[in-house]
Amino acid sequence: MLDPAAASLDDLATPAAILDRTRLDRNLARLAARMTDLGVTLRPHMKTAKSIDVARRAFPNGPGPITVSTLAEADYFAGHGSRDMTYAVGIAPHTASRAMSLRKAGVDIKVLLDTVEQAAFLAEAGRAVGVTPAAFIEIDCDGHRGGLRVDDPALLDVAAALTDGGVLLAGVLTHAGESYALHTPEALVSAAENERAVAVKAAERLRAAGHQCPVVSVGSTPTAHCAAGLDGVTEVRAGVYMFFDLVMHGVGVCSTDDIALSVLSTVIGAKPEKRWIMIDAGWMALSRDRGTSSQRVDQGYGLVCDLEGRIYPDLIVAYASQEHGTLAIRSGSSEPLPDLPVGSKVRILPNHACATASQHERYHVVAGQSAVIEAQWPRIRGW
Ligand SMILES: Cc1ncc(COP(=O)(O)O)c(C=O)c1O
Numbered sequence: 001m002l003d004p005a006a007a008s009l010d011d012l013a014t015p016a017a018i019l020d021r022t023r024l025d026r027n028l029a030r031l032a033a034r035m036t037d038l039g040v041t042l043r044p045h046m047k048t049a050k051s052i053d054v055a056r057r058a059f060p061n062g063p064g065p066i067t068v069s070t071l072a073e074a075d076y077f078a079g080h081g082s083r084d085m086t087y088a089v090g091i092a093p094h095t096a097s098r099a100m101s102l103r104k105a106g107v108d109i110k111v112l113l114d115t116v117e118q119a120a121f122l123a124e125a126g127r128a129v130g131v132t133p134a135a136f137i138e139i140d141c142d143g144h145r146g147g148l149r150v151d152d153p154a155l156l157d158v159a160a161a162l163t164d165g166g167v168l169l170a171g172v173l174t175h176a177g178e179s180y181a182l183h184t185p186e187a188l189v190s191a192a193e194n195e196r197a198v199a200v201k202a203a204e205r206l207r208a209a210g211h212q213c214p215v216v217s218v219g220s221t222p223t224a225h226c227a228a229g230l231d232g233v234t235e236v237r238a239g240v241y242m243f244f245d246l247v248m249h250g251v252g253v254c255s256t257d258d259i260a261l262s263v264l265s266t267v268i269g270a271k272p273e274k275r276w277i278m279i280d281a282g283w284m285a286l287s288r289d290r291g292t293s294s295q296r297v298d299q300g301y302g303l304v305c306d307l308e309g310r311i312y313p314d315l316i317v318a319y320a321s322q323e324h325g326t327l328a329i330r331s332g333s334s335e336p337l338p339d340l341p342v343g344s345k346v347r348i349l350p351n352h353a354c355a356t357a358s359q360h361e362r363y364h365v366v367a368g369q370s371a372v373i374e375a376q377w378p379r380i381r382g383w
Pocket of ligand 1: 045088089174175219220221222237238239240241
């Protein structure tokens with residue numbers, strides 16, 4: 001909710017999403033430098049931030065190449081000047097038509113597919129508005145989600161259906177989603193190498209069959225941060241690297257000091273006999289994501305910090321209902337419960353930044369340990 005009166009976290013109505021600009025900028029710079037060193041283009045995925053203000057910090061000199069996860073994002077970023085984007089979710093008939101209308105309006109939007117049927121209706125959607133569509137073929141590099149295996153005979157059938165239908169084959173795209181389940185440097189380096197090698201092999205198969213395959217697109221935050229080399233890859237997509245979260249901390253690609261997003265919450269009660277403290281952030285403010293439950297350290301619904309972002313040792317949001325969170329010391333820990341009377345404010349580091357950010361309409365922007373709210377950045381929702 002817009003809270004024009006709040007100049008500082010002390011006055012801000014809770015729950016509210018807080019974005020630490022210092023950490024955001026550091027996270028953006030870290031991956032950008034890595035991609036420059038590895039000689040590939042970074043095409044940030046805006047699915048996490050969904051905010052033009054965040055995109056502008058990634059591209060201070062004007063809009064850069066982006067990835068989007070919804071056509072609402074595509075429309076929004078196009079409205080703010082983005083002209084080069086990949087819609088990285090498989091295309092359906094209705095989204096094909098919408099994407100082609102955007103293309104007609106001058107936006108170079110590339111779409112994603114892995115079947116001959118999708119190639120056919122995409123070609124038709126292009127013809128209906130008088131544009132040449134551009135599409136990536138989705139490659140499955142690790143059995144995580146959709147896409148064609150690199151040796152699937154259908155790969156060449158889909159490519160032929162695209163070119164025969166007058167669709168531009170933009171290239172191949174893969175996403176190493178299985179990397180989220182890893183936590184050792186060796187396993188992460190190996191997942192990144194597998195993602196690279198599979199994508200490059202798919203591109204080589206297409207080229208050997210006479211197709212153009214200009215772009216080889218890979219990416220997830222863990223693999224982007226752990227790839228030892230990216231030979232043959234032309235671009236990397238990553239999104240959650242901007243904010244990071246407890247799942248990424250569990251994977252091992254960030255420290256808790258890198259997590260730029262938190263939820264400001266107020267203490268609303270306590271149950272001393274149970275060693276519980278109640279706050280006004282339940283799953284509506286934090287999301288229901290329990291991504292750390294399958295990791296070595298289960299962070300409940302989030303890790304609790306003070307107003308300046310210092311972690312209370314082993315204090316987690318152990319339970320969440322719609323508008324209540326229950327703070328408790330992690331089981332097995334002998335840390336004391338901090339003294340947090342009703343009215344005290346805390347900040348919760350989220351399990352999954354994409355899910356938590358999506359519960360909020362705007363970010364309240366602070367810099368480092370300062371409680372001063374220097375800006376409010378709106379974000380978009382919907383599809
Ligand atoms: C197709 C695709 N590319 C890239 C990403 C970005 O990955 P991450 O959120 O790990 O940065 C995602 C995330 O879901 C994705 O689905």
